[in-house]
Amino acid sequence: MYGVILAGGSGTRFWPVSREQSPKQLQKLIGTGTMIQNTVQRLLPLISIENLYVGTHQHQAIETLRQLDSFGFSPDQLLAEPCSKNTALAIGLMAKVLAEKNADAIMAVFPADHVVSKPENFIKVLQKAETLAQKGFMVTLGIPPNRPETGFGYLKQGLELEDFEGIYRADRFEEKPDISKAEKFLEQGTYFWNCGIFAWKATTILKELQQYAPDIHSQLETLRGCIQNSSGKLNHLELNAKGCELFSSLPSISIDYAVMEKSSNVVMIPADIGWNDVGAWNALDEVCEKDSKGNVLTGNILAQDCSNSIVKGQNRLIATLGLKDTVVVDTPDALLVCAKERSQDVKNLVESLNEKGHQEGKRPATVKKPWGSYTVLDLGPNYLLKRIEVLPGESLSLQSHQHRSEHWTVATGTAKVELKDETHQLKTNDSIVIPLNAKHRLGNPEKELLVIYEIQFGEIIDENDISRYDDRYGRC
Amino acid sequence: MYGVILAGGSGTRFWPVSREQSPKQLQKLIGTGTMIQNTVQRLLPLISIENLYVGTHQHQAIETLRQLDSFGFSPDQLLAEPCSKNTALAIGLMAKVLAEKNADAIMAVFPADHVVSKPENFIKVLQKAETLAQKGFMVTLGIPPNRPETGFGYLKQGLELEDFEGIYRADRFEEKPDISKAEKFLEQGTYFWNCGIFAWKATTILKELQQYAPDIHSQLETLRGCIQNSSGKLNHLELNAKGCELFSSLPSISIDYAVMEKSSNVVMIPADIGWNDVGAWNALDEVCEKDSKGNVLTGNILAQDCSNSIVKGQNRLIATLGLKDTVVVDTPDALLVCAKERSQDVKNLVESLNEKGHQEGKRPATVKKPWGSYTVLDLGPNYLLKRIEVLPGESLSLQSHQHRSEHWTVATGTAKVELKDETHQLKTNDSIVIPLNAKHRLGNPEKELLVIYEIQFGEIIDENDISRYDDRYGRC
Numbered sequence: 001m002y003g004v005i006l007a008g009g010s011g012t013r014f015w016p017v018s019r020e021q022s023p024k025q026l027q028k029l030i031g032t033g034t035m036i037q038n039t040v041q042r043l044l045p046l047i048s049i050e051n052l053y054v055g056t057h058q059h060q061a062i063e064t065l066r067q068l069d070s071f072g073f074s075p076d077q078l079l080a081e082p083c084s085k086n087t088a089l090a091i092g093l094m095a096k097v098l099a100e101k102n103a104d105a106i107m108a109v110f111p112a113d114h115v116v117s118k119p120e121n122f123i124k125v126l127q128k129a130e131t132l133a134q135k136g137f138m139v140t141l142g143i144p145p146n147r148p149e150t151g152f153g154y155l156k157q158g159l160e161l162e163d164f165e166g167i168y169r170a171d172r173f174e175e176k177p178d179i180s181k182a183e184k185f186l187e188q189g190t191y192f193w194n195c196g197i198f199a200w201k202a203t204t205i206l207k208e209l210q211q212y213a214p215d216i217h218s219q220l221e222t223l224r225g226c227i228q229n230s231s232g233k234l235n236h237l238e239l240n241a242k243g244c245e246l247f248s249s250l251p252s253i254s255i256d257y258a259v260m261e262k263s264s265n266v267v268m269i270p271a272d273i274g275w276n277d278v279g280a281w282n283a284l285d286e287v288c289e290k291d292s293k294g295n296v297l298t299g300n301i302l303a304q305d306c307s308n309s310i311v312k313g314q315n316r317l318i319a320t321l322g323l324k325d326t327v328v329v330d331t332p333d334a335l336l337v338c339a340k341e342r343s344q345d346v347k348n349l350v351e352s353l354n355e356k357g358h359q360e361g362k363r364p365a366t367v368k369k370p371w372g373s374y375t376v377l378d379l380g381p382n383y384l385l386k387r388i389e390v391l392p393g394e395s396l397s398l399q400s401h402q403h404r405s406e407h408w409t410v411a412t413g414t415a416k417v418e419l420k421d422e423t424h425q426l427k428t429n430d431s432i433v434i435p436l437n438a439k440h441r442l443g444n445p446e447k448e449l450l451v452i453y454e455i456q457f458g459e460i461i462d463e464n465d466i467s468r469y470d471d472r473y474g475r476c
Numbered sequence: 477m478y479g480v481i482l483a484g485g486s487g488t489r490f491w492p493v494s495r496e497q498s499p500k501q502l503q504k505l506i507g508t509g510t511m512i513q514n515t516v517q518r519l520l521p522l523i524s525i526e527n528l529y530v531g532t533h534q535h536q537a538i539e540t541l542r543q544l545d546s547f548g549f550s551p552d553q554l555l556a557e558p559c560s561k562n563t564a565l566a567i568g569l570m571a572k573v574l575a576e577k578n579a580d581a582i583m584a585v586f587p588a589d590h591v592v593s594k595p596e597n598f599i600k601v602l603q604k605a606e607t608l609a610q611k612g613f614m615v616t617l618g619i620p621p622n623r624p625e626t627g628f629g630y631l632k633q634g635l636e637l638e639d640f641e642g643i644y645r646a647d648r649f650e651e652k653p654d655i656s657k658a659e660k661f662l663e664q665g666t667y668f669w670n671c672g673i674f675a676w677k678a679t680t681i682l683k684e685l686q687q688y689a690p691d692i693h694s695q696l697e698t699l700r701g702c703i704q705n706s707s708g709k710l711n712h713l714e715l716n717a718k719g720c721e722l723f724s725s726l727p728s729i730s731i732d733y734a735v736m737e738k739s740s741n742v743v744m745i746p747a748d749i750g751w752n753d754v755g756a757w758n759a760l761d762e763v764c765e766k767d768s769k770g771n772v773l774t775g776n777i778l779a780q781d782c783s784n785s786i787v788k789g790q791n792r793l794i795a796t797l798g799l800k801d802t803v804v805v806d807t808p809d810a811l812l813v814c815a816k817e818r819s820q821d822v823k824n825l826v827e828s829l830n831e832k833g834h835q836e837g838k839r840p841a842t843v844k845k846p847w848g849s850y851t852v853l854d855l856g857p858n859y860l861l862k863r864i865e866v867l868p869g870e871s872l873s874l875q876s877h878q879h880r881s882e883h884w885t886v887a888t889g890t891a892k893v894e895l896k897d898e899t900h901q902l903k904t905n906d907s908i909v910i911p912l913n914a915k916h917r918l919g920n921p922e923k924e925l926l927v928i929y930e931i932q933f934g935e936i937i938d939e940n941d942i943s944r945y946d947d948r949y950g951r952c
Contacts, residue, residue, distance in 0.1 A: 004744055008936030016795075039860055058607070302832065304825055305818070312809075317836045321825050326802070335789075339798030349780055349797050356778065360793045376851045377865055378929075383887045383904070385863075385929060387854055407905055409883050409931055411658055411859045424917070428859075429883055429933050431907050453854075453861060455929060457905050 002105050002128050003047040004094045006310070007036055007056040007064060007112035008084050012350040013280040013343070016334040017312070020362040025112035026063055029278065030287050034067055035113040043110070044071075048124055053097070054078045054450055055090045061236050061475070062370045076229065080243040083154070086259035087196075089216055091248050092209050096220045099202035106133045108199040109255075115287045118273030125271045129199035132167065138208065139199040140170055141271040142192025150183035151344075153194040153256060153281060170266040173256060179228050192268060194256065195275050210267065213258040216250055220264045223247060231474030235372065263341070281327045282343035284310050299330070310340065332375070333365035357467040369471040371396050372444075377453075384461050388442070390415075390450040395443030397471035404458030404465060406434040408442070413450030416443040439469060477606050477675070478581050479523040480570045483512055483532040483540060483588035484560050488826040489756040489819070492810035496838040501588035502539055505754065506763050510543055511589040518595045519586070522602055524792070529573070530554045530588070531566040537712050538846045538949070552705065554712040558690045558720040563672075564734035565692055568685050572696045573703070575678035582609045584675040585731075591763045591857050593750030601747045605675035608643065614684065614739055615675040616646055617747040618668025624658035627755060627820075629670040629732060631744050634798070646742040649732060668744060670732065671751050684741070689734040692726055699723060707950030710846065757803045758819035760786050767803035775806070786816065809841035846949035847872050848920075853929075864918070866891075866926040871919030873947035880934030882910040882939060884918070892919040909945075915945060 005472060011024025019022040025036040033041060049072050052098075056064050061080035064158055065073070079097075081090065098105040108126060116122045129139040142155045158171030169397040173194065200208075209217040226243025229235045239247055260266055276287050285308075289297045295306055299313030306323040320328060325340040338346060351359030366375045371394040371436035378385040390396070390413075398418065408415070409431040417424045417432055418441040421455060426432060436438045436458075444450035458465075468476045487500025494500040501512040509517060516528060525548050532540050537556035543548070555573075557566065567585060574581040584602060592598045605615040618631045634647030646722025649670065653661060661667035676684075677884035685693040705711045715723055736742055752763050761784075764772045771782055775789030782799040789806040796804060801816040814822060829837030842851045854861040866872070866889075874894065884891070885907040893900045893908055894917040901921075904906060910916045912934075920926035933939075944952045 011923075016793075302825070302829060302834070304821075304828065311813075316815070317492075317810040317829075319810065319825055320813045320822060322818035323508060323802075323813060324815070326799075326813070328811075328813050330811055334793040334795065334803075335811065337787075337794070337796045337799060337802070337804050339800070342798035345780075345797060349778070349795055352780065353778060353793075353795065358778070358793055377861070380887055385853070385887070389684065405905060407885050407907060409885065409907070411856055411861070411931060411933075413946055429553075429881060429909060429931075431883060431885070433905060451856065453929065453931060455887060457887075 001047055001051065001126075002098050002107050002202075003052045004042050004091070004098075004107055004109045005036065005039055005052065005054045005112045006087060006090055007054055007060065007107060008081065008090065009111070009113050010084070011113065012347045015346055015350045016329055016336050016360065019360075019364045021059060022063065022364045022368065023060065024278075026060060026067060029284070030115055035278075036064065037067055037071075037272075039070055039110060039112050039114070039446060040068060040073070041349045042116055042122060045119075046123050047108070048079070049073055052077060053094055055081060055094060056112075057081055057084060058238065061230075061238075062234060063068055064301075065234060065236060075234050075236040076380065079227070080230065080236055080238045081247065082239060083248050084374050085247065085250060085252045087255040088209070088213055088253045089247070091205065091255050092213075092216050092220050095202040095205045095209075095444075096224045099206060100224070103203065105202040106130055106199060107202045107205065108133075109197065111196045111277070113278065114195070115274070117274040117287065118272065121271070125269050125273060126199070128164075128167065132164065132225070132267055132269070133199040133201055133204070136142050136201065136204055136265070136267045138204060138260065138460055140260065140266060141195055141197040141273070142170070142268040143195045143271055143275045145186055145191065145193050147219060148179060148186045150176055150179055150182050150191065152176065152277070154185055154191045156386045157192065157268060158191040161267060166270065168268050168270075170260075170268040173261040185261070192270060193275075195271070195277070197271075198255070204265075205259070208259045208263050212262045213253070216253075216258065219246055219250060223304040234473060245255050280343035280346060280379050281310055281329065282340050283336070308340070331365060334360040369396075370394070374454075382457060382459060382461070384456045386454045386456070387411075388452050388454050390444040390452075392444055392447045392449065393442075395472065396441060397468040397473075397475060398439060398441040400437050400439045400467050401436060401458075401465050402467070403460040403462070404456045405436050407455040407457070408432050408434065408452045411451040411453055415448045415450055415452060416445045417441070418443075477523055477527065477602075478574050478578075478583050478678075479519050479528045480567065480574075480585045481512065481515055481528065481530045481584055481588045482563055482585060483530055484557065484565055484566065485538065485587070485589050486560070487589065491826045492805055492812050492836065493808045493823055494573040495836075495840045497535060497842065498539070498840045499536065500754075502536060502543060505760070506591055510753070511549075512540065515586060515588050515590070516544060516547055516599060517550070518592055521595075521683060523584070525549055526553070528553060531557060531570060532588075533557055533560060534714065537706075537714075538710060539844045540711060541712060551710050551712040552708055555703070556706065556712055556714045556722065558715060559724050561723065561726060561728045563731045564685070564689060564729045565723070567681065567731050568689075568696050569691050569699055571678040571681045571685075572700045575682060576700070579679065581678040582606055582675060583678045583681065584609075585673065587753070590671070590756065591750070591752040591754050593752070593763065594748065597747070598749040599628065600748060601745055602675070603838045604640075604643065604745055608640065608743055608745070609675040609677055609680070612677065612680055612741070614736065614742045616736065616742060616744050617671055617673040617749070617751075618744040619671045619747055619751045620645075621662055621667065621669050624655060624662045625669065626652055626655055626658050628652065628753070630661055630667045631670050633666040633668060633684070633744060633746070637743060642746065644744050644746075646736075648743040649737040668746060669751075671747070671753070673747075674731070675738075680741075681735070684735045684739050689729070690736065691900055692729075695722055695726060710949065713821050719878060743786060756819035756822060757805065757814070758785055760818050784816070810836040816857045845872075846870070847952075858933060858935060858937070860932045862930045862932070863887075864928045864930050866918060866920040868920055868923045868925065868930075871948065872917060873949075873951060874915060874917040875940050875945065876913050876915045876943050877934075878943070879936040879938070880932045881912050882908045883931040883933070884928045885906050887927040887929055889920060889924050890922045891926055891928060892921045894919075895919070917946075
């Protein structure tokens with residue numbers, strides 16, 4: 001069985017921890033790893049790492065690869081999409097890739113940013129799913145509901161399969177219901193949550209797409225031909241220019257709407273797997289451990305007389321007093337304080353931030369780069385201070401700046417600095433001046449992290465003031 | 477008339493903006509200046525700056541002087557106290573100083589951290605107070621109450637003075653009442669809030685102290701003899717070692733308990749001056765402008781669907797959603813989120829922080845020094861990054877460090893660096909390394925602010941790792 005992890009979410013509901021440029025699946029919200037790391041980890045008992053594929057937005061490709069590196073995940077199992085097009089297109093293209101690789105390939109599809117708190121049950125259910133997919137079924141997992149949730153779609157349980165006890169035809173897909181309908185569903189006991197986990201033969205889903213979504217299916221062959229290895233050293237899969245254009249022109253539609261609701265070939269496995277989509281901050285109530293007063297507290301926190309609140313910080317001290325049902329999320333450059341019942345509306349709040357031009361809506365304080373990251377620590381009228389971290393063996397592009405000079409001091413590690421025609425090795429407490437217009441490159445030749453402080457000086461200080469001459473990540 | 481401003485408050489109720497090392501009177505909470513600047517400003521129509529005296533804790537002396545510098549306030553009108561001893565002792569000592577200077581001196585006493593929103597009325601009331609003080613009365617201002625406040629003392633209005641219409645004997649001082657008593661006071665209409673503003677002849681209060689607080693009065697002569705100019709360049713008044721010891725041994729008692737409650741010589745002027753003691757965060761509701769939903773918002777804030785809340789930030793973005801009656805106060809190193817009705821308990825919260833060893837309870841992120849300030853921006857395993865601001869014409873002590881080397885880079889301004897036997901002038905983008913154990917001094921020889929980034933490197937990084945050889949502020 002092959003696993004396809006769809007990691008395209010934007011996760012604005014988890015602002016300010018998640019941002020457009022560092023969405024929810026790349027964040028540590030619950031458990032030991034990031035959401036996508038946890039997702040991979042829970043699949044490994046059944047699907048080996050070389051049979052796992054990931055689809056993600058191109059902006060998240062490098063960070064996603066870094067997070068999966070320790071699993072031995074190969075870059076050429078990641079497909080970077082040029083834009084977000086919902087699930088039907090991504091699933092179709094992955095099915096095409098897998099069918100070509102193995103005509104009998106079974107393909108299971110997983111969201112990257114959900115929680116499954118009963119991993120053993122999960123694996124058992126997936127084994128059943130594999131068997132059913134072999135038989136040519138379109139398999140869905142149905143989560144037994146425990147509340148009249150209006151935020152999910154529902155599956156109606158149909159007839160039991162003849163040869164498979166406890167497995168049912170999916171009679172109907174119900175879109176997100178209103179509350180009275182949701183209450184009826186819960187009462188009747190024959191409705192299950194659609195959790196977005198599917199299994200099928202790659203060839204089966206392609207046939208279904210051909211029948212129900214021919215506009216997408218008809219382009220998959222061409223799109224497949226446009227997949228190439230990315231330039232630069234990372235070598236993940238991406239589309240060439242023609243492929244990007246075609247991809248962008250195709251409809252943005254979910255696999256549920258495109259196929260599942262129409263197909264008569266869908267079966268449902270009731271799946272008691274402790275599933276949670278962790279849709280917004282208040283979901284932490286359901287998936288995290290709470291203190292005796294019902295609080296979920298993470299970080300450097302002193303909470304006095306608080307109850308049923310979620311407080312998540314980092315290093316900064318957070319003191320809370322007398323809070324009830326409140327969410328406090330603190331990050332280095334932005335703070336959210338929110339009534340818990342309004343958690344779903346954080347999405348709209350982020351839209352307002354973006355409309356008003358607040359960069360904090362999209363960009364995190366620490367900006368990830370293929371070579372590491374940078375964080376702005378201080379800003380003056382004609383200067384700016386950054387902490388720059390360069391990962392072992394990585395290096396920035398060969399570059400120059402028209403409007404600023406720079407001053408680098410090594411805090412820890414070893415820096416290899418190319419400046420004009422010379423190369424310098426800098427250690428802790430060494431510094432170097434990069435003059436205006438001088439070609440330069442910063443690299444980390446050692447196996448430990450390199451941290452430098454960069455002070456930029458100039459009349460204009462702007463990230464876009466950069467000319468790149470050579471770049472191992474193909475960004476010239 | 478002489479004015480004595482008592483600036484001894486610790487202001488823990490305004491944490492995290494105020495800290496033990498930078499209390500409320502030194503903060504900008506309302507209006508254009510800091511609380512003490514606003515206090516001075518409102519007195520100037522009646523009392524010239526050379527007739528204003530300030531008593532404060534020695535730790536706040538230098539910052540207080542800086543804040544009053546633009547008024548032309550002379551350092552030798554500030555008396556730095558070695559410890560907090562409430563108001564009786566400070567008032568007695570100031571009376572001693574003033575009586576010596578001018579046997580007929582009228583002395584008015586003001587807290588440094590209150591708000592007066594009707595400054596014209598205030599001046600008129602003070603003029604009356606001056607006249608009454610001339611006649612030998614102990615004058616208090618009585619604030620007409622508008623609510624049954626249990627946090628203040630009350631004055632009971634007695635007989636009207638024969639020659640002064642609308643001015644009354646103070647029949648009784650009532651300590652903070654319980655709520656039912658406070659409600660009765662409000663109903664009766666003859667009780668006024670004691671706001672801690674007094675006026676009297678210096679010789680009158682000394683006589684009263686002699687009668688009612690002889691333990692304090694008997695030491696004033698000796699204490700007066702122990703006042704000296706501080707060493708170093710700032711020249712404010714302080715007590716010598718003997719004086720400090722004596723001062724510390726004397727009782728900590730308010731002038732109300734020590735004298736006012738006992739004296740039969742007290743008169744009260746009902747004072748409709750828009751007074752507010754700004755006792756805790758919720759008081760901002762009464763003294764600040766609110767938006768249409770009753771919110772007081774200061775800083776970089778996006779508030780959606782919030783009401784009756786107080787949100788105070790600095791540069792960091794704060795987004796609030798659906799909050800009601802909540803206080804959010806954000807500073808670079810500490811955040812408070814608090815139910816508004818619990819504002820008074822912030823004081824206890826800060827005690828808990830101190831007990832648990834959180835430095836943020838006492839020390840602000842930007843630490844004020846006689847020469848300027850420093851802020852820790854980043855911290856690694858064996859390094860630490862500081863932003864250092866040196867005021868024009870100031871310089872740090874000649875010093876060395878046993879366990880760390882330092883790397884300085886000038887961000888803006890000009891640095892004069894003494895290192896071993898040489899002197900260097902550093903401009904923007906210049907840097908210098910200060911080796912382990914090397915004697916060095918940093919100064920700002922120019923008229924603009926000097927900002928440097930200092931990176932400290934060492935196995936041990938500790939503020940106490942400093943040997944001082946010479947210091948213009950007398951800190952050797």
